[in-house]
Amino acid sequence: MRRLLFIFMFSMPLLLQGQAIFDIPLSERTTGYDIAAVLDPDSKTVTGEMTAWWVNRSAMPVDHAMLHLYLNAFSSNKSSFAASGRWSPAGDEGYGYVRISRLMDASGNDLTRSMHFVAPDDGNINDRTVLQIDLTAPINPGDTLKLNMLFESKLPSPIVRTGYNKDYFWVAQWFPKFGVYEPAGMRQRESDGWNCHQFHPNSEFYANHSVYNVSVTIPSDYIAGSGGLLLEEMDNGDGTKKIKWRAEDIVDFAWTAWPGYKVVTDKWRGVDITFLTSERGLKIADNQVNAVKYGLEYLDARVGPYPWPHLTFVDPPVEGSGAGGMEYTTIFTSAGSGLVPSFLRMAEMVTIHEFGHAYFMGILASNEFEEPWLDEGVNSYWEERIVDHYYGDGYGLIRLPFIKFSDADMARTSYIGSPSRQAATNNLPSWLYPHGTYGMMSYQKAATWLHTLEGLITTETMDNVFREFYRKWAFRHPSGKDFIETVNDVVRREHGEKFGKDMNWFFDQVLYGTEVCDYRVSGVSNRKITGYSGIVDGDSVTFTRSDRKSDTLYLAKVGIERMGGMKLPIEVLVSFDNGDEILEEWDGTARFTDFEYPGTRKVTRVTIDPDSKIDLDVNRINNSWTDDPEFPASGRMMTKYVFLMQMLISLFTI
Amino acid sequence: MDYFRILKRGAVAAATSYRLILVMWLTALMMVLLVALPLKSILKGVFDRSLATERMLDGFDAGLAGDMGQSFGYLIGAASFGGLLLILAGFLLFTFFAGGLFTRFTIAWGDLNVASFMKASARNFLPFLMLALLMTLIIFAWTALIIGVPVGIVAAVTEGSIMGSRLMLIPFIIWALGMPVWLLVTDHSRRWMAATGSGKIFRAMGAGFKALRRGFLRSYSTMVTLFIVNVLFFGAALWIATFSVPERGGLIFLFFLATQALFILRLFLKAWRYATVSELALIQA
Numbered sequence A: 001m002r003r004l005l006f007i008f009m010f011s012m013p014l015l016l017q018g019q020a021i022f023d024i025p026l027s028e029r030t031t032g033y034d035i036a037a038v039l040d041p042d043s044k045t046v047t048g049e050m051t052a053w054w055v056n057r058s059a060m061p062v063d064h065a066m067l068h069l070y071l072n073a074f075s076s077n078k079s080s081f082a083a084s085g086r087w088s089p090a091g092d093e094g095y096g097y098v099r100i101s102r103l104m105d106a107s108g109n110d111l112t113r114s115m116h117f118v119a120p121d122d123g124n125i126n127d128r129t130v131l132q133i134d135l136t137a138p139i140n141p142g143d144t145l146k147l148n149m150l151f152e153s154k155l156p157s158p159i160v161r162t163g164y165n166k167d168y169f170w171v172a173q174w175f176p177k178f179g180v181y182e183p184a185g186m187r188q189r190e191s192d193g194w195n196c197h198q199f200h201p202n203s204e205f206y207a208n209h210s211v212y213n214v215s216v217t218i219p220s221d222y223i224a225g226s227g228g229l230l231l232e233e234m235d236n237g238d239g240t241k242k243i244k245w246r247a248e249d250i251v252d253f254a255w256t257a258w259p260g261y262k263v264v265t266d267k268w269r270g271v272d273i274t275f276l277t278s279e280r281g282l283k284i285a286d287n288q289v290n291a292v293k294y295g296l297e298y299l300d301a302r303v304g305p306y307p308w309p310h311l312t313f314v315d316p317p318v319e320g321s322g323a324g325g326m327e328y329t330t331i332f333t334s335a336g337s338g339l340v341p342s343f344l345r346m347a348e349m350v351t352i353h354e355f356g357h358a359y360f361m362g363i364l365a366s367n368e369f370e371e372p373w374l375d376e377g378v379n380s381y382w383e384e385r386i387v388d389h390y391y392g393d394g395y396g397l398i399r400l401p402f403i404k405f406s407d408a409d410m411a412r413t414s415y416i417g418s419p420s421r422q423a424a425t426n427n428l429p430s431w432l433y434p435h436g437t438y439g440m441m442s443y444q445k446a447a448t449w450l451h452t453l454e455g456l457i458t459t460e461t462m463d464n465v466f467r468e469f470y471r472k473w474a475f476r477h478p479s480g481k482d483f484i485e486t487v488n489d490v491v492r493r494e495h496g497e498k499f500g501k502d503m504n505w506f507f508d509q510v511l512y513g514t515e516v517c518d519y520r521v522s523g524v525s526n527r528k529i530t531g532y533s534g535i536v537d538g539d540s541v542t543f544t545r546s547d548r549k550s551d552t553l554y555l556a557k558v559g560i561e562r563m564g565g566m567k568l569p570i571e572v573l574v575s576f577d578n579g580d581e582i583l584e585e586w587d588g589t590a591r592f593t594d595f596e597y598p599g600t601r602k603v604t605r606v607t608i609d610p611d612s613k614i615d616l617d618v619n620r621i622n623n624s625w626t627d628d629p630e631f632p633a634s635g636r637m638m639t640k641y642v643f644l645m646q647m648l649i650s651l652f653t654i
Numbered sequence B: 001m002d003y004f005r006i007l008k009r010g011a012v013a014a015a016t017s018y019r020l021i022l023v024m025w026l027t028a029l030m031m032v033l034l035v036a037l038p039l040k041s042i043l044k045g046v047f048d049r050s051l052a053t054e055r056m057l058d059g060f061d062a063g064l065a066g067d068m069g070q071s072f073g074y075l076i077g078a079a080s081f082g083g084l085l086l087i088l089a090g091f092l093l094f095t096f097f098a099g100g101l102f103t104r105f106t107i108a109w110g111d112l113n114v115a116s117f118m119k120a121s122a123r124n125f126l127p128f129l130m131l132a133l134l135m136t137l138i139i140f141a142w143t144a145l146i147i148g149v150p151v152g153i154v155a156a157v158t159e160g161s162i163m164g165s166r167l168m169l170i171p172f173i174i175w176a177l178g179m180p181v182w183l184l185v186t187d188h189s190r191r192w193m194a195a196t197g198s199g200k201i202f203r204a205m206g207a208g209f210k211a212l213r214r215g216f217l218r219s220y221s222t223m224v225t226l227f228i229v230n231v232l233f234f235g236a237a238l239w240i241a242t243f244s245v246p247e248r249g250g251l252i253f254l255f256f257l258a259t260q261a262l263f264i265l266r267l268f269l270k271a272w273r274y275a276t277v278s279e280l281a282l283i284q285a
C-alpha cells in the first residue's frame, strides 16, 4: 500500500511534464522539488509535504545528503546568522525555524532518525542551518535520491531576506533544500563532496538549477506571486485558494502573499512581466517596469538571452521593506516603495541590480558563499553599466543641474573611501571578510576593477568576454578561475599578446592582492635651453647656441610617479601651448618615469588616464596638471560662497 | 497716482543713500571674507594645479568627493559651520544698519553722513534687534503654520500622490499674501522708533499695526510690488550665480565683481523697501 502510494507520488512530476515550460531543459536538472504547502497567516507558518530528488552525477557512490535549512538561522540568538548581530526577533513571536517531522526515502525507509545538524563553516553547535542525512544505502552514480518529507516552516519577524510583518509574507529560503554535490574537478575541486554552507548574513546562494512544482494554499483575499509560471488558481470554497506554479531551471523558489498587492503586467518580447506593488508604489510602476525592460534589453544584447517566458518582481510596501533588494531569478524585489524622491534613481538601480542576478547567479550559477565577487561584484558592474547607460547621460543615479552622480562612481567612491580597502583580498568567502568589508569588497571593489578591466581591454572585448562566459557556463556552475580563463581566452583572441600571455597579472593584483592603484603627475617643467656660459681656462666665456631663436627653445619635462603598489598600464595625455597633443603609453611598472620634449613647445596640461579607464585609481585629483594657476577655480568657488552667504544674510535679516 | 509716486520717492531716497549702501556692502563683504578666504586656501591645497575641478563645471560631480577624501568632509563642515556663524553675525550687522537707514529716511531727510549713520545705527540697535528677533520669530511661525502644517497633512493624507502636490500651491499662495503684511508691520514699527527715538518695541508694534490699518490698500499694494520684485530678483541672482562657471582668472574676477554688483542691488532693494514705507507713513500723517 505504502509502496503503491510512493509510486504514485513519484510519478506525479512525470504527469506534469505536459505542462513543461521548455521543450529542451536548459540545465542538467540535478535536483527537483514538488511541494504542496499551506500558509497559516495567524501562526505565520507554512506547512507542507515535499518530494525532493537529487541525481548523483559523480562517478562515486554517495552515502549522505546535505540540505540547507535556512529558516533555522532565525531559531535562536546563537545561530551564526543571529549571533552576527544582523537579526534579532521582534519578541518571542519573531523566531523562525523549519522542522522536518517525517522523512522517508523512495524505498519507504524512515530517515527521520538519521538527520543531524552540522556546521561546516564555523563549527557553531548552535547553528542548525545545515542538515546532514545519512542514507540507508549509498546512491550510485546516475541514480536518483528521492526524499519525501513533511515540514513546518515558521517565518521570522522582522523580515531579513525572509519572513513576515503583520499580514505581509515574503516566503523565501523556506523549504529544506539540497546543497550542491560537486564532483572532483568541478570549480577546481580536488575531491567529490557536498558544498553546503551555513546561512550567513552576507550570502544566500549556491544551488543546482531545479524544477519546481509548487502549490500553496492561502486565504482567498491574499494576492500572491512567485518565481514560477502560474498554472492554475482554484477557489477552495472555504475562504482559501490554491495556487499552482511551475518553474524550470531556476536555483531557488520564493513566493509572497499580501492582501494589499496591486498587480501591474507588461511584456518585453516573449517575457511576461508581473509587477507586484503597493498603492503608494503604483505611481512609480512605469519607472520600475521600464527599469526591468532596460535590464532585459541590455543584458540580452551583451551577455546572452533571457530564457524564461515569465518574470515577477515586487516592490514591497513599507511593512515588508526587509524583503527589499532580493533575488530569486524569476522573482526579485526592488526597494523604496515610492518613498524615495524620483530624482534619485535608487528604486530603478535596485530593480536593475536584482534583475541582473537572473544572469549572475541565476543563469551563471556561481557559488555566492565562496566567491561573492563573482556574484555581487559582476552583477553590480553590469547594474552600473545599465543605470549609467539609460539614465542621466552617464550620471545614472543623480542628474540635476547642480549635482550629478554616476552609479559606477558611487561604487568607486565606496571603495576608495574605505579605510579598510586593503584589509583583505577580494577572494574571500562571504563570511570571512574582516572589519565590515564584505559589501565594499564583493560589490564595490569588484565592480570597480571590472570597470578597469573594461577600460583596459575595451568595452567591445569585455562584452565578448561575457558572451563567451555565458556561452560556456550558462546553467552550470562557473568559478572565479573559470571566469579568468574566459577573460584570458577572449583577450588573447582579440588582442594577441598586447597584454602579455594572459591577464593573470591583472587578477593577481585586483582579485588576489590588496595593493591600491595611484598614479600622479609629480611635476612639469618648461626650462629654457640656454647656451654654454662659464669659466674655461680662467677666462669667462659664452658659447651661444647655433640656433638663432635660442630664447624659444625649451626642454619640457613631465614627471609621472606610481604611488600605489598596483601596477597597471596607463596613458598620459600631454598638451602643448601650440595646440599639439601627445598620448604617451607607460607600462606603469617602475616607480616613476619622465617624458621629455625638447623644442619650441611648452607643456600646458598633463592628464594621466584621460579617458578615465582606470577606475581603480584611488585619487584622480593628482592625475592632472595645468600651467594655469587659476584653473582649479578656488576663486570661482569662493566667489560663489561669498555671494551665497551675502544673499542668505540678507534673506534672514528682515 | 500715489502708488507710483510713493515707489518712486522711495527709490530716489534709497538711491541717494548709495554711500550708506556701499558702507553696508563693504562691511558685509569683509565679514564674509573672514570665513571664505581660509576656505579658499584649503581648496587650493586640495586641488593644487589639478584639472579635476573640470568635474564641477557642469554641475558638481559627486564622484569627485571620493577623490577629495577626508578633506571633502572638512570643507563641507567648515563651510556650513562658517556659514551658520556668518548668518548669525550678518543678522546682527544688518539689523544694526537698519537702524541707521530708517533714521536716514525719517528724521534726517536724506542728509546723513557715514559717521552720523553709524551713530544712528548704534542708537537704534537694541530696540531694533529685539523687534527684528520678534518679527523674525513671527514670520517663522507664520511659515510653519501656513506651509508646514498643511503640507504635512496633505502629504500624510494623500501619501504624496500627484493630487497632493497641486493642493500644496494653496498654502504657498496664502503664505505669500501674508508676507507683505508682516513686512509692513515691521517696517512701520521701525520707522516709528527711528522717528520718535523711542525704544519701546511693543508701542512701536502698536504703531506699526495702526499705520497698517490706515490706507491699507495703498500700502499693501506697494509692499506686494516690492515683495515680488525682491523675490524675483533673489531667484534670478541666485540662478545666475549658480549656473555661471567662469573658468579662467580674468573671468573669475569679473564674475566676482558681477556678484558684488548684484548684492549691492539687493541692498538697494532693501533700502528701497525701508524708504517706501517711510514715505507711506509721511502721506498718512
Ligand SMILES: [Zn+2]
Pocket (backbone or CB within 6 Å): A353, A354, A357, A376, A379
Ligand atoms: Zn546583489
